[in-house]
Amino acid sequence: MNTFDEAYFDAGINRIGTNCAKWDEMRRETGDPDMIPMWVADMDFPSPPAVQQAxxxxxxxxxxxxxxxxxxxxxxxxxxxxxxxxxxxxxxxxxxxxxxxxxxxxxxxxxxxxxxxxxxxxxxxxxxxxxxxxxxxxxxxxxxxxxxxxxxxxxxxxxxxxxxxxxxxxxxxxxxxxxxxxxxxxxxxxxxxxxxxxxxxxxxxxxxxxxxxxxxxxxxxxxxxxxxxxxxxxxxxxxxxxxxxxxxxxxxxxxxxxxxxxxxxxxxxxxxxxxxxxxxxxxxxxxxCDAWLDGLLTYLRGNRETAAEHAAQRWPKVRVTPLDATYLMWLDCRALGLGQEELMNRILQAHVKVNDGLFFGERGRGFIRLNIGCPRAQLREALKRLDAVLG
Ligand SMILES: Cc1ncc(COP(=O)(O)O)c(C=O)c1O
Structure with missing residues (x-):
C-alpha cells in the first residue's frame, strides 16, 4: 500500500508565514486574509520526505x-x-x-x-x-x-x-x-x-x-x-x-x-x-520519490474529476478544457459576457485568486486558469465560492 494516500494529500501543509508567493505575497497584495490562492503553479502539499531529509x-x-x-x-x-x-x-x-x-x-x-x-x-x-x-x-x-x-x-x-x-x-x-x-x-x-x-x-x-x-x-x-x-x-x-x-x-x-x-x-x-x-x-x-509522485498523481486525478463535475453541474456557461496533463484548469468564461477586468474583480470579490487569462497572451482574453494542486477541501471551498461568479 502506498503511504502517500488520499489522507496524506488531504492534510496538505500550512504555507502561511513562509514568505511564499502563493499565499503570503497574495495576502500582502490583496490585503484579504480570507483569499484562497488558486493561481501560481505550485502546490499546497509537503515535498516528499526524501527531499526534506536531503x-x-x-x-x-x-x-x-x-x-x-x-x-x-x-x-x-x-x-x-x-x-x-x-x-x-x-x-x-x-x-x-x-x-x-x-x-x-x-x-x-x-x-x-x-x-x-x-x-x-x-x-x-x-x-x-x-x-x-x-x-x-x-x-x-x-x-x-x-x-x-x-x-x-x-x-x-x-x-x-x-x-x-x-x-x-x-x-x-x-x-x-x-x-x-x-x-x-x-x-x-x-x-x-x-x-x-x-x-x-x-x-x-x-x-x-x-x-x-x-x-x-x-x-x-x-x-x-x-x-x-x-x-x-x-x-x-x-x-x-x-x-x-x-x-x-x-x-x-x-x-x-x-x-x-x-x-x-x-x-x-x-x-x-x-x-x-x-x-x-x-x-x-x-x-x-516515485511512490510519493504516484500517490500525488492519483490525488490530482481525483481533484480533476471533482472540479470537472462541479463545473459541469454548476457552471453551464463555462467551458472547461479537458485536462490531459497538469494541475492547471483552463476555463473559457467568454459566454458569461463579462469584460476581463470585471471577471477578475468579481472573482477576487468572491475571495479566490486565479490567474488572469491575459497572462497567456491576448488569446487568453475571456479565460482564467485555476490551480487545483491543493487539498480537496480547499478546492471544494474555492469551487463553491466561484459559483457566485461562474454559476
Ligand atoms: C511551461 C512552464 N515553463 C516554466 C515554468 C517555470 O519554471 P521555473 O520556475 O523553473 O522557471 C512554468 C511555471 O509555471 C511553466 O508553466
Whole structure:
C-alpha cells in the first residue's frame, strides 16, 4: 500500500508565514486574509520526505562553500527520465541551469540572432513571450485551435507557412502545454520535428509539466522523436516535487554543437547552477520519490474529476478544457459576457485568486486558469465560492 494516500494529500501543509508567493505575497497584495490562492503553479502539499531529509542533511553541514554539480546529479537526472518517461540520454547531454525560464531565455539567445522571429502557440505561459521580446527577438504566433471536444490543436499549415517564409526562424514549444493541458501525441511531435528539420529551425521544448500526465495519455519527450536529433529539452524537478523556490533546471540536447552554444551562453550570462540545497533536493527527488509522485498523481486525478463535475453541474456557461496533463484548469468564461477586468474583480470579490487569462497572451482574453494542486477541501471551498461568479 502506498503511504502517500488520499489522507496524506488531504492534510496538505500550512504555507502561511513562509514568505511564499502563493499565499503570503497574495495576502500582502490583496490585503484579504480570507483569499484562497488558486493561481501560481505550485502546490499546497509537503515535498516528499526524501527531499526534506536531503535538505535537512544539507542544512546540517554547517558550512556551504562553492559546490559544483557532480556525476551523481547527472546520473539521477538520466535515471529518472529513463525510468519515468522511457527517455534515454547520456549525462554528457545535460547542462544544469538555475530555472526553466532562465533556460528558455538562454536557449533563445544562443540559437537565434537579434531580430529573428520565434514561433509560439498561444495561449501560452507568459514568459514565452517575454523570453523572446526581452531578448530583442520577435514573437511569431500560431495560435492553438479548439476542436468540438474543447481540445486544443496545432495549426500545422500555418506553422509551416511561418517557417517557410522565414518569418519564424525557431520554435519555442510547450509539452505538455500550459495552460491548455494538452499532451502531444508522438505523431504531432514527429510532424513538428519534421517541420523544424525541413526549415533548419531550432526546436526548444519546455517539458516542465511532463510528470503531470493522466493515463491513458502518455508524455513523449521530444528526445524520443525520430528526426528531432538537435532538439533542446528543458525540464526540472521543481514543479513535480514542489521545490520551485530552490531554482534548478536542466537543459538536455544530444547535439554537441547546439549544446555547446547553449553552454557558452550560460557562462556568458553567469547562469551557472550549483546551489547546494537545490542539488541535494533534486538528486533525492529524482532518485527516491516515485511512490510519493504516484500517490500525488492519483490525488490530482481525483481533484480533476471533482472540479470537472462541479463545473459541469454548476457552471453551464463555462467551458472547461479537458485536462490531459497538469494541475492547471483552463476555463473559457467568454459566454458569461463579462469584460476581463470585471471577471477578475468579481472573482477576487468572491475571495479566490486565479490567474488572469491575459497572462497567456491576448488569446487568453475571456479565460482564467485555476490551480487545483491543493487539498480537496480547499478546492471544494474555492469551487463553491466561484459559483457566485461562474454559476
Ligand atoms: C511551461 C512552464 N515553463 C516554466 C515554468 C517555470 O519554471 P521555473 O520556475 O523553473 O522557471 C512554468 C511555471 O509555471 C511553466 O508553466
Amino acid at each position: 535538505l535537512a542533511g544539507a542544512a546540517a553541514q554547517g558550512t556551504w562553500g562553492y559546490t559544483h554539480p557532480c556525476d551523481e546529479d547527472f546520473e539521477a537526472l538520466c535515471g529518472y527520465w529513463a525510468r519515468r518517461h522511457q527517455t534515454v540520454f547520456d549525462p554528457e547531454d545535460a547542462l544544469l541551469s538555475p530555472c526553466v525560464v532562465t533556460s528558455l531565455r538562454i536557449s533563445v539567445r544562443a540559437l537565434t540572432a537579434e531580430g529573428d522571429g520565434l514561433l509560439i502557440n498561444p495561449p501560452i505561459y507568459g514568459p514565452f513571450f517575454a523570453s523572446i521580446k526581452e531578448s530583442g527577438r520577435r514573437v511569431v504566433e500560431s495560435p492553438l485551435v479548439q476542436d468540438e471536444d474543447g481540445r486544443w490543436n496545432l495549426n500545422f499549415a500555418e506553422m509551416e507557412e511561418k517557417l517557410a517564409s522565414g518569418e519564424a526562424k525557431a520554435v519555442l514549444f510547450c509539452s505538455p502545454h500550459n495552460p491548455c493541458g494538452r499532451v502531444w501525441t508522438k505523431e504531432e511531435l514527429s510532424a513538428l520535428a519534421a517541420l523544424c528539420s525541413k526549415y533548419h529551425a531550432p526546436l526548444i521544448c519546455d517539458e516542465i509539466h511532463a510528470d503531470f500526465v493522466y493515463a491513458p495519455a502518455v508524455h513523449h519527450s521530444i528526445l524520443t522523436v525520430p528526426g528531432a536529433d538537435s532538439a533542446v529539452m528543458l525540464c526540472a524537478a521543481s514543479k513535480t516535487f514542489n521545490i520551485a523556490g530552490l531554482q534548478q533546471s536542466a537543459v538536455v540536447c544530444r547535439d554537441a554543437e547546439v549544446r555547446g552554444k547553449i553552454g557558452k551562453e550560460m557562462i556568458a550570462c553567469g547562469a551557472v547552477s550549483g546551489n547546494i540545497f537545490a542539488l541535494a533536493a533534486t538528486r533525492a527527488a529524482y532518485r527516491d
